[in-house]
Amino acid sequence: MSLTLDQLETPIPVVDLDRLARNLDRAASYTSKHGLALRPHIKTHKSPRIAAEQLRRGAVGLTCATPFEAEVMSAVSDDLLVAYPPVAARASRLAALPETVKLIVALDSPEAIESIAAAARAADRPVCVYIELDLGMHRVGVPRVEDAIELARLVLDRAPLEFEGIAFYPGHVRESVGEQSSKLEQLNAALRSSIEALDRAGVRPPVVSGGSTPTMWRSHELEGVTEIRPGTYVYNDRTTAAIGACEWDDCALTVLSTVVSTAVPGQAVVDAGTKALGREPMRGTDSADGFGCVLGHPEVVVKSMSEEHGMLDLSRSQWRPRVGDQVRIIPNHVCIVVHLNDVIAGVRGSEVETTWPVAARGRGFRLTPELAGSA
C-alpha cells in the first residue's frame, strides 16, 4: 500500500527523505574533512531512527538536552552528552542510564557538580563533565575563565566524576554566514585565551565542544575546537536558509496543511497555527517577517496565527489557493515544529514512504499509580 501527500490528514510535518540524506551526508563529509568530531544535537528530530543515520555516517555520539531524550537515545548510542546542568531530579535520572552508556554532562556551577557527583556515587558509575563557558551568548556558562578553572578542579576532586573538557554554544552568532567574521574573531580570541589559561592552571581540556548550525560550515576556523554539536542541519528551516547556512533546497521539513477558509479578503487560512507551527520569529535577519513561508510561493508568509489557524498574507502574490487545497509551509524554526507534533511523514516527491513517531517528545514522566487519576 502506498499513500500520496494529498491523502494525509493535516497539519503534519513531512520530511523530504532525499534532502534529509543529503544534509546528513554533507555534515559528515565536512567534519571528516576538517578532523572535527560530530556530536549532533538530537533536539531537532527527537528520533532514534535519524540518530542512527547520523551515527552510521560517523557521528562520535549524540547530544541531548533532557533526561528523557537521553533515555530514548540510549537505545542507539552508548556515548551521550547531556548539554544541560544536571541539577535536582535530573542528576539521579541521568545516572540511572544504562551502565554501558558513556555519560557526559555540561555544567557551570558547584551545585551542579555536587548534584551529579552524589548521583554518580550512588549509582557507582563514572560521569564525564564539560565545564560550560559563556563566550558571548549570555545564557549559561561561567563568564570568567578563573571560575572555569575552579570548577574543573572541583570535578577532579569528585570521583567518579571525570574532567572531559569545556563546552560553549555560539548561539549569539546569527548573522548571515558572510557577515559572521568579526563575531567569530572575537569568539576565537576568547576561546584561545580560555584554553591557554586552563592549560597554565594544569587543567587543559581534552575536548573543546562548540558549534551550532548557523556557524557550522566555519567551525574549522575556530582554533582549538575538537567537537561540534549542530542540531538544525538535519532538516534546516527558513532561518537557516535566510542567513545562508543552507540553500532553500536543503529545507527538508515542511508542515503540510490544508486551506480551511478564504472568507476574509486578501488572506487564506490554513490549519497550521501556533499548535503545529510554533510562534517563532525569524532571527539573524531583518529582511523577512511572518512565522513561515509557503513552499513554491516564498512571497506568501504566515502573517499571524491563532492556536489552530495560520493566516497566509496573499497581498504580495497572484496565487489564490482554494478551500481544501494543501499547502506546505517552511517553518522559521524547525526544532519547535518537531516538538509540537507526534508523527512525522517521510516522503519522496508526492509519495509517502514511511512515518515515524517523535519518540523523545515530552518528558517521559511516569504517572505514579497512586497519583494518576482517570484521564
Add this chain to the structure above:
Amino acid sequence: MSLTLDQLETPIPVVDLDRLARNLDRAASYTSKHGLALRPHIKTHKSPRIAAEQLRRGAVGLTCATPFEAEVMSAVSDDLLVAYPPVAARASRLAALPETVKLIVALDSPEAIESIAAAARAADRPVCVYIELDLGMHRVGVPRVEDAIELARLVLDRAPLEFEGIAFYPGHVRESVGEQSSKLEQLNAALRSSIEALDRAGVRPPVVSGGSTPTMWRSHELEGVTEIRPGTYVYNDRTTAAIGACEWDDCALTVLSTVVSTAVPGQAVVDAGTKALGREPMRGTDSADGFGCVLGHPEVVVKSMSEEHGMLDLSRSQWRPRVGDQVRIIPNHVCIVVHLNDVIAGVRGSEVETTWPVAARGRGFRLTPELAGSA
C-alpha cells in the same frame, strides 16, 4: 502515598485545584444568572476530566477545534461543537463520531458545506451547522451578511445538514475589561443588524454563539447572544489577569520549574523554555513584557528563552534564587502551555493530590502499519 511539589520533576504544569474549582463555579453561576448557554472550549485543558467538571456544573455541551479533541471528548459529552471548518479529511473523521453525539460544525464556505454534507450522507447521520460571521477579528467567517444568508440557504438544501445558528469569535476585543465598551458597542451593532437581516431573509438563527474569556463577564451585554464558548477561564493566565478579566489569585496553572544556572550575572536560568512555556507575547496590554512572570515575584519576568532555557531577569528584584530552587511561572498564554506538555499535576498548597494526562493533545493520527517504520 503523597508527594509534595519539591518532589516533582520539572518542568511540569501544576494546577491549583481550589482555584480551578472556583473558576468553574464562577463561570457556571454567571451564565446561569444571565440565561446564557455555556459551551466551554476544551482547547485550554484537553482533558475529559475537567470537561466532566464543566458539564456537571451545567455546561450544555463542549466546543472543540480538532477531530481528535472531539473524539476524546465524546467519552464525556453527547453534544459537541467543532468550531472549525470541516474540510478535507476532517469531515469524514467528524462524521464517524459516535451516533449518540449531537455534532455541530462551524463553517464559512460552500466548499465546507459540500464537504460535511457528503460525509454526513455517507455516515447517514444529521450534522448541525453554525454559519461563522466575521464581526471584526478577520480570521475566519464571512464578512457580509448576504453571504451568511446564502450559506444558510445552502445548508437548508443539503439534508441531513441542519441550520442551527450563527457563530462569531470576538478575539479582536483584547483591551482591559474597563476599556472594551466602544468595541463591544460596534460588535453589538454588527450583531444586531446581522440577526435582523437573517430574520428578514427567513433564516433566523436559533442559536447565536459567541464569547471569549477576555469578554466573558460582559457577554450578557451582547444582544441576541444565546451561547458563549470561553476556554481560558478554567486556568486563566498572565494576559487574562493583566487585562482584568480575572484576578491574579484566579490564575490556577503555573509552570513548575527549577533554577539550573545563575552563572551569568543579573539573571537566573530555569528549565522552562519555549518547549514548556511557549513563546507567547502579552496581548491587549502595553504594560507588561516577557513570556511569563514568577509567582510570588511578579516583578521578575522570563525575558528571553531557548528551547529548554528560560532566562529570568533579576534586574528589577532583590530576590536571588539559587541553583536547584523551584520557581513557579504564570504563563502569558495557558492554552499553549497545556499543548506543549503531556502531564499536569493537581495540587493543594504544596501537596500534589493527583496527576492527569493531557488526553486530547496531539492529532490522534494512526500510524498505518504499512507505513510505520521503527521509531
